[in-house]
Amino acid sequence: MDSSLKCLILVSFVCCIVKVNSLTLTQPFYNEFVLFIDDQPLIDHNSDDPAIAVGSSYINFTEDQGNFIINEDVYEKIELTTCDIDDSGMPILFKARCYNAEYSPEITVDFVVEEKDSNLFRKSASINVSLSGRERLWFRLASDSNEKIYGAGEQFTYLNLKGREFPMWIRVGRNLSSPLTQIVETGSPGAGGDYHTTYYPAPIFLSTWNYVVSGEQKRYSILNFTSPTRKEIYVHDNQLTLNIGTAANLMELVGGINLDVSQIPPSLPEWIYNGAIIAVQGGTQNMLDKLQQCLDHGVNVSAIWIQDWAGKIVTSFGYRVFWNWRWNEELYPGLDVVITNLAQQGIQVAAYINPHLNVEGDLFLEADILGYLLKNNRGESYRQDFGGFLAGTIDFSNPLAKQWYADLIKKNIIEFGFKGFMSDFGEYTPIDAVSVSTPDPYEFHNLLPVLWASTVRLALEQSGTFNSVLPWARSGFTGAQYFHSMMWAGDQNVDWSQSDGLPSSIVAALSLGLSGFGLSHSDIGGYTTLNGILTRSQELLLRWAEYSVFTPLMRTHEGNKPELNHQVYSTNETLKSFARLSAIYTSLAPYHQEVVAQVSTLGIPAMTPLFLHYPEDLNTFEIQYEFLYGSDLLVAPVLEPSTVIWEVYLPSGRWIHFWDDDQQVFEGPTSITINATLGKTPVFFRADSKWAPLFSDIRNRFNI
Ligand SMILES: *[C@@H]1O[C@H](CO)[C@@H](O)[C@H](O)[C@H]1NC(C)=O
Ligand SMILES: *[C@@H]1O[C@H](CO)[C@@H](O)[C@H](O)[C@H]1NC(C)=O
Ligand SMILES: *[C@@H]1O[C@H](CO)[C@@H](O)[C@H](O)[C@H]1NC(C)=O
Ligand SMILES: *[C@@H]1O[C@H](CO)[C@@H](O)[C@H](O)[C@H]1NC(C)=O
Numbered sequence: 001m002d003s004s005l006k007c008l009i010l011v012s013f014v015c016c017i018v019k020v021n022s023l024t025l026t027q028p029f030y031n032e033f034v035l036f037i038d039d040q041p042l043i044d045h046n047s048d049d050p051a052i053a054v055g056s057s058y059i060n061f062t063e064d065q066g067n068f069i070i071n072e073d074v075y076e077k078i079e080l081t082t083c084d085i086d087d088s089g090m091p092i093l094f095k096a097r098c099y100n101a102e103y104s105p106e107i108t109v110d111f112v113v114e115e116k117d118s119n120l121f122r123k124s125a126s127i128n129v130s131l132s133g134r135e136r137l138w139f140r141l142a143s144d145s146n147e148k149i150y151g152a153g154e155q156f157t158y159l160n161l162k163g164r165e166f167p168m169w170i171r172v173g174r175n176l177s178s179p180l181t182q183i184v185e186t187g188s189p190g191a192g193g194d195y196h197t198t199y200y201p202a203p204i205f206l207s208t209w210n211y212v213v214s215g216e217q218k219r220y221s222i223l224n225f226t227s228p229t230r231k232e233i234y235v236h237d238n239q240l241t242l243n244i245g246t247a248a249n250l251m252e253l254v255g256g257i258n259l260d261v262s263q264i265p266p267s268l269p270e271w272i273y274n275g276a277i278i279a280v281q282g283g284t285q286n287m288l289d290k291l292q293q294c295l296d297h298g299v300n301v302s303a304i305w306i307q308d309w310a311g312k313i314v315t316s317f318g319y320r321v322f323w324n325w326r327w328n329e330e331l332y333p334g335l336d337v338v339i340t341n342l343a344q345q346g347i348q349v350a351a352y353i354n355p356h357l358n359v360e361g362d363l364f365l366e367a368d369i370l371g372y373l374l375k376n377n378r379g380e381s382y383r384q385d386f387g388g389f390l391a392g393t394i395d396f397s398n399p400l401a402k403q404w405y406a407d408l409i410k411k412n413i414i415e416f417g418f419k420g421f422m423s424d425f426g427e428y429t430p431i432d433a434v435s436v437s438t439p440d441p442y443e444f445h446n447l448l449p450v451l452w453a454s455t456v457r458l459a460l461e462q463s464g465t466f467n468s469v470l471p472w473a474r475s476g477f478t479g480a481q482y483f484h485s486m487m488w489a490g491d492q493n494v495d496w497s498q499s500d501g502l503p504s505s506i507v508a509a510l511s512l513g514l515s516g517f518g519l520s521h522s523d524i525g526g527y528t529t530l531n532g533i534l535t536r537s538q539e540l541l542l543r544w545a546e547y548s549v550f551t552p553l554m555r556t557h558e559g560n561k562p563e564l565n566h567q568v569y570s571t572n573e574t575l576k577s578f579a580r581l582s583a584i585y586t587s588l589a590p591y592h593q594e595v596v597a598q599v600s601t602l603g604i605p606a607m608t609p610l611f612l613h614y615p616e617d618l619n620t621f622e623i624q625y626e627f628l629y630g631s632d633l634l635v636a637p638v639l640e641p642s643t644v645i646w647e648v649y650l651p652s653g654r655w656i657h658f659w660d661d662d663q664q665v666f667e668g669p670t671s672i673t674i675n676a677t678l679g680k681t682p683v684f685f686r687a688d689s690k691w692a693p694l695f696s697d698i699r700n701r702f703n704i
């Protein structure tokens, strides 16, 4: 977008701000102080409950197929009970030196809180902390039992972070107690996960005290919100920088977070609104047969997505892609011609890639000879187990390797004619892997997804296709949002579980949006099936599809064992139901376009929790499975099987049930129970929405 326009929007968005100094200090007694930012408590220190501790620990990270078991033994923790403060620079600069008399002067922590200029936030400051003597720091911000905290990147189980710990270490896996992960555990101890394990952690959080805290740390850290009176940031480093921004309300705060990071164009490729992206595999004929089946039943197909375009291998986990990123002519004969022909019919074809190369492929050999792969400590290319096969990882810290991979993406994917691709993986980097220019493996582990994202972005920019080709990515960390425009929620179980099923995909989108990444979607029907114990039902597939209509992107996935799971094309009945949903999604195109544009113009994520719009309504702060899609649609997906009615909380305002022919108006705040038969995901729109005619038209056409 034109930058002056962006500025205009920005100015109107943060208008009427009178800048006064940010920092104030109260010091009731010696060695006791509270530092406020914009009148909200930020740092609260006294000798009984000090703001800072330092110490030492042993830690080890055991990697097993992208799961990391982290064992830490903290054998020393020293509370820095005394802080000498220098407030002579106040109100724009505050300094303190903290220590414990027993360990002084060997161990000291200095920190500086400094007001900064910002056109994104009402007030802004940074806290710079430096340690001497130790490399473990507990830095504590003030809190109370009413404060609520959100963000931390992509979280799947809990939207409100208060009361829990969130480690910042990129990995795969989810909550141990779900039946499926227990099975994984039995085969491979530690390979499950926990409520906080995520592909995309980010040390950023916002508080209902109307400030956001964004940490610059890359090494292992923990956001610890366990204590009712503290927000603690635990880092494995001898320094820490936190950036704070304040705003008049949470919506402006989230706007500032998203605009700050947003370098994405204000639109996604237009082709995505032509229908759903349909996943199929297994060769040219199968792809065309399944596509025809979909078209025969009236499915609106924007793209056919063939993840096995480079070939396939079979492992005990299921059908896997051959990680050697070039057209596999044996499996996909004539694909080049097929892509051209389908494009003429308005149907695109999408591919798949990740940062790894299977050791059996010729591209691995080439990268190995060029020295473009991460190395082991003997200087050889690192060959890592990815579940039944070995692969190397591109060393994106080497500019030559990065360009080589970007060229590969340009030549073999973009120039070949693919209009989208899944940009998978990024979580597995082991700490004994050696890169060319990031000597610290703990930092490199969390950095890799960002480097991977920037490589994909480089390929799009160099080929001039940033507005026509859409990658969708899984892994991330602070910085990934500069490069990618679309995430997806990874590999949910094909079930209804809170920890890793359909509900978790909603929390994922909402938490990402609050962390600075406004566009995401999920695999319709989930992905992970194991040993035939858990398989996808028709009902789950359709419930997931009907809620995805009200997200920025509708895309299916066949899962890791396609033949065991219900698919869009499994029966004519499913095809018919899915066709209706794809047509509703397509009919909503003008609304989708507005929602997507607002991510980069106003900084409002596509999917937002209710509390962002209704901060005065305390009921909304714990609602994590209802969301607003854009500003006019309230979506409350059905999360349980065999459901015919569903209870929905409506915040204040006048609401109309999307599927109600009588257009009855409900006055919020209220909880109501509505019909929610299959195909009619509970959705409400604002009675005064400018989109009401479009919504009514869609209801008239599809209320069947
Ligand atoms: C990992 O750390 C834990 C806790 O300190 C310790 O008990 C365990 O022996 C360590 N394992 C390895 C392989 O070093
Ligand atoms: C704090 O750290 C940031 C980022 O490292 C730096 O830009 C800023 O100058 C530092 N401020 C002070 C007062 O040290
Ligand atoms: C794990 O998931 C189960 C249900 O799937 C849930 O009962 C449990 O509370 C979850 N545990 C954590 C730590 O989130
Ligand atoms: C998190 O905070 C709780 C409560 O203050 C504390 O008991 C726990 O040790 C902290 N965790 C870490 C990793 O420091």
Ligand SMILES: *[C@@H]1O[C@H](CO)[C@@H](O)[C@H](O)[C@H]1NC(C)=O
Residues within 6 Å of the ligand: 274, 298, 299, 300, 583, 586
């Ligand atoms: C969606 O599919 C239907 C049935 O094939 C077709 O009539 C309609 O034109 C399609 N809509 C768009 C926008 O392509």
Ligand SMILES: *[C@@H]1O[C@H](CO)[C@@H](O)[C@H](O)[C@H]1NC(C)=O
Residues within 6 Å of the ligand: 296, 572
């Ligand atoms: C499904 O639909 C196809 C195409 O319309 C038709 O040929 C086929 O007989 C149908 N199958 C069943 C079981 O009805």
Ligand SMILES: *[C@@H]1O[C@H](CO)[C@@H](O)[C@H](O)[C@H]1NC(C)=O
Residues within 6 Å of the ligand: 660, 674, 675
């Ligand atoms: C729910 O469905 C039943 C039966 O189809 C119908 O009689 C009733 O009016 C519906 N209720 C609402 C609130 O739409």
